[in-house]
Amino acid sequence: MEQNEPQNCAETLRSMRQQIALANAQQMLGKITVNCFRKCIDRPGTSLARAEERCLVQCMDRFMDSLKVVSLTYSKRLMRETK
Numbered sequence: 001m002e003q004n005e006p007q008n009c010a011e012t013l014r015s016m017r018q019q020i021a022l023a024n025a026q027q028m029l030g031k032i033t034v035n036c037f038r039k040c041i042d043r044p045g046t047s048l049a050r051a052e053e054r055c056l057v058q059c060m061d062r063f064m065d066s067l068k069v070v071s072l073t074y075s076k077r078l079m080r081e082t083k
Contacts, residue, residue: 032063 040055041048048056 028067032060036060036063
């Protein structure tokens with residue numbers, strides 16, 4: 001039984017990391033949705049106007065581009081600090 005403990009611990013840790021990553025992704029998606037909706041939708045209705053669709057696409061694209069830049073910068077910083 002003791003031989004399986006490190007493996008079980010590693011699996012548990014991996015599962016926890018995946019759950020945290022999923023929760024972070026869901027939280028980020030929620031923030032994107034709220035922020036872009038507030039910015040782009042003036043009067044909610046049964047359908048989106050073309051301008052609202054374009055605004056939503058551009059808003060989400062900008063947010064994802066910004067996230068990519070921040071993530072890359074953070075990763076590079078971590079790499080520098082661990083050397």
